Amino acid sequence: MGEQRPLGHGEAWLGVADCFLASSALLTRCRVHVPKERLGMRLHFEDGTSARVYRETRLGSGLAKNPCTLVVVFRLRLVGGPGHALFRKESLLNTPLFVGFPGFASKLWLAHDERDRYRGVYEWDGPDRAEHYARCLWRVLALVSVPGSIRYAVLPGLRRDDFLADPGRAEGLGPDGTEAWWRVQDTT
Template structure:
C-alpha cells in the first residue's frame, strides 16, 4: 500500500495527538523499553537492499490476541550524507507519535538502505489497528518525504520475530522482486 487519501490530514494529526497523550501515561508507568539485543543486526530485503537496526522500542502492556506485522518505508526529502546520522539521533523524539496508538507492541528502527530509504518493522495487536496507524503515519510523513515514497505492508496473523526468523515458507518467486521491498530475504 502507499500514501492514502482514506485518512484526512486533520484526523491523522488528531490520532497522533491521542498517541502523545497516551505516551505520557505509558512512560510514567515505565512500560516503554528500548532493548538492545537486535541493535546492529543487518536485515536483507527481497528487493536487494539491506539496512541495520539502530533502535528497538517495546511497550509491555500490549497483549497479542491477533498479532500483525507492519513494515513501513519512506525516503526523507533532502536528507543525505551526515544528515542521516542526525535524523537517526533526532528520531527518538518521534517515539510519542506512535507508541500510544492502540495495539502498538514494538518497532524495529532501520537505518537508511543503499537508496536512502528508511524502514520500520512493527508488531501490532490487530491488522486493522496497524493499517489505521500506517494511514495516519503516511499523511504525516508525506510532509517531509519524497512524494510517493511512503509505503506500508501489513501481514495479518504474524508475530514479528517469528516472521523475521522463518522465511523458509515464502514462495521462491518472491525473492529478489523489486516491489517486494517489505519482504525480509
C-alpha cells in the same frame, strides 16, 4: 488491505493527538522499553537492499494478542550523508508519535538502505489497528518525505520475530504486485 493512502487530515491528526496523550502516560509510567539485543542486526530484502537495526522500542512485553507484522518504508527529503546520523539520533524524539496508538507492541528502527530509504518493522495487535496507524503516520511522514516514497505492508496473523526468523511465512500476506521492498530474505 486496499489502496494505500493516508487518512483524511482531520482523522489522521486526531489519531496522532490521541496517541501523543496516551504516549505521555506510557512514558511517565515507564512502560516503554528500549532493548539492545537486536541492535546491529541486518535485514536483507528481496529488492536487493539491506539495512541494520539501530533501535528497538517495545511496549511492555512487546507481544501482541492478535499479532500482525507491519512494515513501513519512506525516503526523507533533504537528508543525505552525515544527515542520516543526525536523523537517527533525533528520531528518538518521534517515539510519542507511535507508542500510544492502540495496538502498538514493538518496533525495529532500521537505518537507511542503499536507496536512502528508512523502514520500521513492527509487531502490532490487530491488522485493522496497524492499518489505521500506517495511514495516520502517512500524514506525519508526508511532511518530511519524498512524495511517492511512503508505503506499508500489513501481514496479519504473523509475529514480527516469526517473520524475521522465517520470511517464507509471509507468503501471500503482503501487498499485491511484485514490489519486494518489504519482503525480508534473511537476517544477519
